[in-house]
Amino acid sequence: MSVVDLQRTCKPADYKSAVKPIWCPGCGDYHVLMSFTRAFAQLGLPPEQIAVISGIGCSSRIPAYTNCYGFHGVHGRSLAVAAGLKVTRPDLTVVVASGDGDGYSIGGNHFLHACRRNIDMTYVVMDNRVYGMTKGQPSPTTEPDFDTALSPGGTGLSPFHPLVIALASGANFIARCFSGEPNETADILVEAIRHPGFSFVEILSPCVTFRPDEKEWKSLVHPAPVATTNDPARAARRIMTDDGFNIGILYRGERRPYGPEFGAQAADLAELECEFEQ
Amino acid sequence: MSPKASLSIAIAGSGGAGALTVGNLILEAASAAGWQGLLTRTVGPQIRGGEAAALIRLAAGPVECMPDQFDLLVGIDWLNAHRFGSEIPLGPDSLVIGDPRGGDRPDNFAQSGARIVDIPMKEMAKAIPDGRPNMIALGIAGQLIGIGEEALDRLIEKQLAGKGQLAIDSSRAALKAGYAAAAGLELGHRLPPPAARSARRWLASGNETTALGAIRGGIRFAAAYPITPATEILEWLAPALPKVGGSLLQAEDELAAINMIIGASFGGTPALTATSGPGLSLMIEALGLATAAEIPIVVIDVMRGGPSTGIPTKSEQADLNIAIYGLHGDAPHLVLAPQSVADCLFTAQWATYLAETLQAPAIVLSDQFVGQARAAIDRPADVAFIGQRARQTEFGETYKRYALAANGVSPMALPGARGGQYTADGLTHTEQGTPTSSAVDHQSQLDKRRDKLDRFAYGVHWATIEGDGDIAVITWGSLTGAAREAIDRAAHDGVNATLIAPRLLSPVQPDQFAAALKGKSRILVVEQTHGGQFHRYLRAHYELPGEVRVLNRPGPLPIKPGEIHAALTKWRT
Structure with missing residues (x-):
């Protein structure tokens, strides 16, 4: 890549496609898209070297709105698609986009194992604490008293704590962002993408249609008061005791990322059949 | 093949008695002598212990099925043998050799009219330091089949090389005793002498040849979730793929396995997973995605008794419906089935080639019988089917990933190629790949996916x-x-x-x-x-x-x- 090429691709607009988002006016995900394109521009990555992988839901629509290679698969399986891609194409920058339903409910098992496997990728979950695309059902992060047609009077269930789960499962980088702060979010995404291994970035992204109360998040979020730690015990205590609106990089681990050792190309496939020969 | 053209031997014993070891040694020695053969195992669901029988059929030419009845049954002991009695059909021409102190012989063996001969294998083994009854049984079988004692002797030496001289000596002595004990006996017929070997000889299972065929067809990535009776495919691929620049990833479940191979293939690497009925059920949704997004993948289903957990260690062909009709929506895809251990090699290779060429998922319906059977075969001829995906590397103003090409196959851009950026999508999409709910696009893309499969000359x-x-x-x-x-x-x-x-x-x-x-x-x-x-x-x-x-x-x-x-x-x- 020449210097001219790099300059050409360094504007956020270069990472945005012409496809018009289907999101509601005021949706937090518009800002997340903005953070994506700003982060990619800051990193100076050629758009064709980035793959944005997603599942199903409002947030999972994001790949087609970028000018990168995109993959919009089935509900809940984005991390598995991304794992297969990154292991076979380590040259690519792989960013996975998900939501609280896609990522924590139907895709919950893959979340655990992606953290544990620690393949070098960045997992962005746009958490609005509701299923938006199917019009307002409770998700794993929804408060217990949130009244919906599917859960009259609320679920009565404790919300899932994704950051704690990520830490316990072995994620190598854990951050919380707020979509309403796209520049800060872009900065954190840059750090997450640069950090080797599995980086998990939870972005609080309000659903203005089914959770108008989330407009309040703007006044609730605040920067994390303490510096990033690489000590999982300390990170666990902080994450479990904070108010859920602590914004910043909360944990930065030092685990070695997973990567298969590729053998040299065998001169001849005939070698493989040796064990059949009598 | 007439019944007299082959010889069929069953070796039975309780778990740990070593019946399967005897079966494998017979197959290998007979193969070295020039015969071809097939070995299947019948085992219970127990991980260790329980009952086991090795069923072997030998002939001068290819052996691709088990016989109507067995010529020889050697029971190292009869503990639990009633559980698979029905799987070893016998007749008046059959010879049953058992140990009189080896437990109760199942009634149906005698009811078949078979000749019954007692040989005290356990007692004979006791007379040999460290002697084992299964090596006596091996000698008995070797004598009756007509395998030279020296051949089995050499094989024992080779197999037990790491176990010390005592193990080798005791096994040889037991083998010799077995040959002597059966010296006066004859089977109903002898095996015709093998033809001179014209081709290289292979000893392999269908699961192993399936795995090799897939690599030959171009597979360089596999995602693995263990399931009986498909696991051997994945275990064979795990060390083999890195030797050819590929890799294998163990998945957390079958949902992950199939999506991993879709991700790998999206990146340009031909990819495979192997499973059985319950796993295939979990993969069906993503098979629809691969169909819609036109991503080539290969899924090997080694069929077992179903539905649900069914009979994991036994064969059945009842996944046909789900393989062909299981996908929701109109989702044309490839379904193939291998016909023998040798054909597993060809079919897996051809399936990979077709999937790559047609940018479609291929399901290969193998089964427990052919997958876990071990065969002595002539090395199958090489075939030229190597997956070549149509790719686009130069791009104009707008790249149409799903362009309506005449043959339905539209060249694919791979991540990294500048100007080819598109989003692969399970949503109905336009030629560019942009999501749409337009009737025209839906129809034309459904036509495209159908036509590319229908118009191909197979x-x-x-x-x-x-x-x-x-x-x-x-x-x-x-x-x-x-x-x-x-x-x-x-x-x-x-x-x-x-x-x-x-x-x-x-x-x-x-x-x-x-x-x-x-x-x-x-x-x-x-x-x-x-x-x-x-x-x-x-x-x-x-x-x-x-x-x-x-x-x-x-x-x-x-x-x-x-x-x-x-x-x-x-x-x-």
Whole structure:
């Protein structure tokens, strides 16, 4: 890549496609898209070297709105698609986009194992604490008293704590962002993408249609008061005791990322059949 | 193959008695002597212990099914042998050798009219320091089959090389004692001497040849979730793939496995997973995604008894319906089935080639019988099918990933190629890949996916068609060998039949099928399902002329060549 090429691709607009988002006016995900394109521009990555992988839901629509290679698969399986891609194409920058339903409910098992496997990728979950695309059902992060047609009077269930789960499962980088702060979010995404291994970035992204109360998040979020730690015990205590609106990089681990050792190309496939020969 | 052209031996014993070791040694020694053969195991679901039997059939030519009855049964002991008694059919010509102190011999063995001979294997072994009864049994079998004692002697030395001289010496002494004990005995017939070997000889299971075939076809990534009876494919690939620049990833479940291979293939790496019925059920949604997003993948389903957990260690052909019809929406994809251990190599390679060429998922319906059977075969000929995906590397103003090409196959951009950026999508999309709910785009993309499969020329490999009788025996998969043998035997009785065994089950080939059925007045459909799935499939897609009969049975008992032979010869017009 020449210097001219790099300059050409360094504007956020270069990472945005012409496809018009289907999101509601005021949706937090518009800002997340903005953070994506700003982060990619800051990193100076050629758009064709980035793959944005997603599942199903409002947030999972994001790949087609970028000018990168995109993959919009089935509900809940984005991390598995991304794992297969990154292991076979380590040259690519792989960013996975998900939501609280896609990522924590139907895709919950893959979340655990992606953290544990620690393949070098960045997992962005746009958490609005509701299923938006199917019009307002409770998700794993929804408060217990949130009244919906599917859960009259609320679920009565404790919300899932994704950051704690990520830490316990072995994620190598854990951050919380707020979509309403796209520049800060872009900065954190840059750090997450640069950090080797599995980086998990939870972005609080309000659903203005089914959770108008989330407009309040703007006044609730605040920067994390303490510096990033690489000590999982300390990170666990902080994450479990904070108010859920602590914004910043909360944990930065030092685990070695997973990567298969590729053998040299065998001169001849005939070698493989040796064990059949009598 | 006439019943006298082969020799079939069963070695039975309780778990740990070493029956399977004996079976493997017999197959290997017979193969070294020039015979071909097939070894299947019948084991209980126990991880260790329980019962085990090795079933071996040997002949001068290819062996692709088990016999109507066994010539020799050696019971190292009879503990739990009643559990698989029905899987070792015997007759008046059979010889049963057992240890009088080896427990109660199942009644059905004697009821068959078989000759019963007692040899005190346990006692004989005791007279040898560290002697084991299974090596006595090996000697008995070797003597009766006509394998030279030196050949087994050498094999024991090779196999036990790491276990010390005492182990080798005691096994040799036991082998010798076995040969001596059986010296005065004769089987109903001897095995014709093997032909001079013209080709290199392979000893391999169908699961192993499937894995090699897939690599030869271009597979360089596999995602693995263990399941009986498919695991050996994945275990064979794990060390093999890195040797050719590939890799394998163990998945957390089958949902992850199939999505991992879709991700790898999206990046340009031909990819495979292997599973069995329960796993295939979990993969179905993503198979639809691969169809819609036009991402080539290969899924090997080594079928077992179903539904649900069913009989994991036994064979059945009852995943046909889910493989062909299981996907939601209109989702054309490839379904293929190998017909023998040797054909697993070809079919897996061809499936990979077709998936890559047609940018579509391919399901390969292998089964427990062919997958876990171990065969001594001539090395199959090399074939030239190597997956070559149509790729685009130069791009104009707008790249249309799903362009409506005449043959339905639109060149694919791979991540990293500048100007080719697109989003692969399970949503109905335009030619560019942009999501849409337009009726025109939906129709044209459905047409595209159907046409690319329907318009492709699959050539002669779509089916095995042999003979020219007016009866057609239509079967598929691992039953092909039994049907071939039955037709061969019926010809000696003056009944001429044609074998038709489609290797390509989807897309269907109506013109070729009609040509194969031209002039047939009777059709015998043979399948290993309870519900007659293959018969219904044939009825749905093909015109079946004349009278149609169906010979179907679920697993676990294999359909024997004699049953098909009887159905042919007793069919009076």
